[in-house]
Amino acid sequence: MYEILEKLELNKDVDLFKIKAPLVAKNTKPGNFVIVRVDKLGERIPLTIVESDSESITIISQKVGFSTKLLSKKEKGDFIEDVVGPLGEAIKIKNIKNLIAIAGGVGAAPLYPQLKSYHSSGTKIDLIIGAKDKEHLLLMDKFAEVCENIFVTTDDGSVGRKGFVTEVLKERLKDKSYDFSITIGPLIMMKNVLLINKDYNLPTDVSLNPIMIDGTGMCGNCRVSINGKNHFACVEGPDFSAEGIDFDELISRQRYYKDKEHVCNLRLGESDD
Ligand code: NAD
Numbered sequence: 512m513y514e515i516l517e518k519l520e521l522n523k524d525v526d527l528f529k530i531k532a533p534l535v536a537k538n539t540k541p542g543n544f545v546i547v548r549v550d551k552l553g554e555r556i557p558l559t560i561v562e563s564d565s566e567s568i569t570i571i572s573q574k575v576g577f578s579t580k581l582l583s584k585k586e587k588g589d590f591i592e593d594v595v596g597p598l599g600e601a602i603k604i605k606n607i608k609n610l611i612a613i614a615g616g617v618g619a620a621p622l623y624p625q626l627k628s629y630h631s632s633g634t635k636i637d638l639i640i641g642a643k644d645k646e647h648l649l650l651m652d653k654f655a656e657v658c659e660n661i662f663v664t665t666d667d668g669s670v671g672r673k674g675f676v677t678e679v680l681k682e683r684l685k686d687k688s689y690d691f692s693i694t695i696g697p698l699i700m701m702k703n704v705l706l707i708n709k710d711y712n713l714p715t716d717v718s719l720n721p722i723m724i725d726g727t728g729m730c731g732n733c734r735v736s737i738n739g740k741n742h743f744a745c746v747e748g749p750d751f752s753a754e755g756i757d758f759d760e761l762i763s764r765q766r767y768y769k770d771k772e773h774v775c776n777l778r779l780g781e782s783d784d
Pocket residue numbers: 614615616617618621641642643664665666674675676677695696697698699700703718719720721
């Protein structure tokens with residue numbers, strides 16, 4: 512059993528949990544994730560480790576399905592049945608001078624540990640971060656510590672530029688030369704970022720965390736076709752070079768479980784959004 516040391520409701524849809532897990536914490540590297548099981552009958556939830564210290568890890572969870580809504584009902588002092596990890600391949604820090612990072616919504620959470628590592632190795636980082644509205648922008652204080660410039664967009668214009676991150680990206684790439692890009696957010700956003708970056712021959716990494724289910728290489732859901740070859744996000748990733756990823760296949764697969772989620776949400780007395 513793993514104790515929740517701290518819980519913060521970052522907005523109505525997203526919670527941050529600091530969990531006591533010394534063995535996981537000691538071995539964590541940027542890019543790793545854990546599998547969380549809320550109770551004995553719970554399903555497995557793969558979540559990126561956002562930060563760690565000598566005895567605890569921090570994860571950020573968006574209430575999108577039955578299990579993340581169950582997790583959200585836990586409070587400081589409560590216990591979580593299982594926290595397994597660290598899992599996945601840690602990121603390999605490349606020698607990069609100027610990096611442009613693009614975060615969409617809750618994708619900011621897995622992006623932060625990567626940018627922190629690049630900042631520590633001397634990379635200059637510009638960040639474009641977008642969300643539905645002001646409340647859904649995550650970790651802004653932390654990003655300010657590791658980024659040179661931050662460009663904000665919101666879908667409703669409540670702060671920053673009104674519109675999608677991709678509109679700002681087009682302008683930035685006209686203005687300044689970068690040697691690498693990392694983007695994490697909704698699949699459709701990462702697909703569109705890649706299309707823009709291609710015009711500038713800008714190598715781009717993405718995270719395929721959202722297509723994972725069991726996180727062990729057993730369920731097959733995180734299969735991703737890259738240049739026609741199958742790979743598994745939970746074993747070989749979750750971070751990949753975006754070149755050649757079949758995003759359309761991933762987007763259609765992400766809809767598989769919508770009906771089952773609907774039934775589970777009815778059991779919890781929650782809506783589907
Ligand atoms: P969201 O739908 O609010 O989108 C966040 C931002 O992405 C938007 O503000 C916009 O700037 C950009 N965006 C959205 N659609 C776009 C489009 N068609 N073209 C260009 N830009 C677009 O995001 P949310 O609700 O916070 O995030 C949920 C999604 O993020 C889920 O699909 C989840 O699976 C995914 N996610 C991805 C990762 C990852 O590792 N890639 C991690 C966590 C969550």
